[in-house]
Amino acid sequence: MKRRSLPEEPSNVDRWIVSYADFITLLFAFFVVMYAISSVDARKFERISQGMKTAFVDGTRGAQPILSDLGLAEQGGAATSQIEATAMAPDTEAGSGSPLGLLRDRVESALGTVMDPEAREQTLRVTLDDRGLVLSLSAQEFFRPGRAKISRDMEPVVDSIGKVLSGIHTGIRVEGHTDDKPIRSGRYPSNWELSSQRATSVVRRLVEVSNVAPERLSAAGYASYRPLVRNDTDENRAVNRRVDIIILAPVEDTDDPAEIRQERELSAIIKRLPASLPDTR
Numbered sequence: 001m002k003r004r005s006l007p008e009e010p011s012n013v014d015r016w017i018v019s020y021a022d023f024i025t026l027l028f029a030f031f032v033v034m035y036a037i038s039s040v041d042a043r044k045f046e047r048i049s050q051g052m053k054t055a056f057v058d059g060t061r062g063a064q065p066i067l068s069d070l071g072l073a074e075q076g077g078a079a080t081s082q083i084e085a086t087a088m089a090p091d092t093e094a095g096s097g098s099p100l101g102l103l104r105d106r107v108e109s110a111l112g113t114v115m116d117p118e119a120r121e122q123t124l125r126v127t128l129d130d131r132g133l134v135l136s137l138s139a140q141e142f143f144r145p146g147r148a149k150i151s152r153d154m155e156p157v158v159d160s161i162g163k164v165l166s167g168i169h170t171g172i173r174v175e176g177h178t179d180d181k182p183i184r185s186g187r188y189p190s191n192w193e194l195s196s197q198r199a200t201s202v203v204r205r206l207v208e209v210s211n212v213a214p215e216r217l218s219a220a221g222y223a224s225y226r227p228l229v230r231n232d233t234d235e236n237r238a239v240n241r242r243v244d245i246i247i248l249a250p251v252e253d254t255d256d257p258a259e260i261r262q263e264r265e266l267s268a269i270i271k272r273l274p275a276s277l278p279d280t281r
Contacts, residue, residue, distance in 0.1 A: 100133045100249060103168065107135065110160045124157065132170075132249035135161060139178070139198065139241035146185045148197035150205060158202060161245065162210020171248040172206075173218050174199045179237035180224040196221025198243050 104126055111120060125136040142154045150158060165172060176195030188194040199219040206212040224231065227240040 100128055100247070103164070103247060104128065104133050107133070107161060107164050110164050111157065114156045114160045123154075130249075131173075131246050133247040135245040135247075137202070137243045137245065138238070139243060140238050142243065143198060146183060146188070146194070148188075148194060148201050150201055155205070155209075158205050159209055162206045162212055165206060165245075165247070166210050166212045168247065170216070170250055171218070172212070172216055173220065173246045173248060174202050174206075175226075175244040175246065176219075176221040177226060177240060177242050177244065178224050179227070179240045180231040181237070191223035192221055194221075195223050202243055202245065 108126060111124065111126075115123065123138050123141045125134075127134045127136070137154075137158075142150055142158075144151065176197070176199035178191040178195050183189075183191050183194055185194075188197065196219065199221055203217050203219045206217060207214045224240065227236075228242075229236040229239050231237050231240060
């Protein structure tokens with residue numbers, strides 16, 4: 001008896017779609033991971049997230065209060081539009097388009113009128129970090145060795161910075177820093193006095209010449225104990241000898257700020273102390 005042959009199954013010409021879909025899915029996942037691990041300005045991301053949350057939930061608070069804190073609100077709709085446009089687009093540079101980023105651009109524009117770009121690279125650095133906008137003045141250029149008075153030819157640079165700072169409404173901290181070499185001067189017993197006096201000299205100049213509100217300013221001296229780089233070469237020591245003008249980033253209102261938490265912790269410690277010290281006589 002002749003065996004009946006089975007009919008041939010038709011070939012599936014569309015099987016490639018399954019592999020193609022898997023490939024596209026993997027490619028999408030790859031780019032999502034690459035975007036997730038890319039560099040992101042955490043402070044700005046948090047503010048944008050909070051701003052969007054507020055706008056969509058109650059619509060009562062936007063970018064305007066932050067701009068007002070930095071004195072940028074008078075720029076009108078242009079500044080606000082730039083902030084909102086940046087919030088809708090991915091960052092290309094940390095702090096770009098943020099209120100502090102706009103302030104940095106204004107400072108750099110003011111510096112361009114009193115010094116050329118090549119000289120500025122060795123004299124002053126403008127950076128953004130977690131504290132806010134940091135203007136690092138090289139002590140080698142702004143002060144004579146072992147002295148705290150601002151050099152006469154650098155006074156216009158400090159004054160140009162002061163003109164910008166006089167128009168903002170946030171806190172400003174001026175920090176003096178030295179290298180690790182002990183000072184040899186009868187005027188200043190140690191680097192603590194020298195760094196503090198240099199910071200105070202900058203504060204006085206900002207108040208007396210640029211009319212920066214004194215209640216917004218503070219001065220601190222850290223001697224050699226907060227270096228940017230290791231004090232192992234003359235070049236590195238020159239980098240560490242500096243005065244930092246820090247425009248503090250506006251602090252968002254929270255239900256339990258750090259100061260209140262510290263106060264509560266201190267109160268709890270005091271309550272646990274004995275009412276009276278034991279008599280050791």
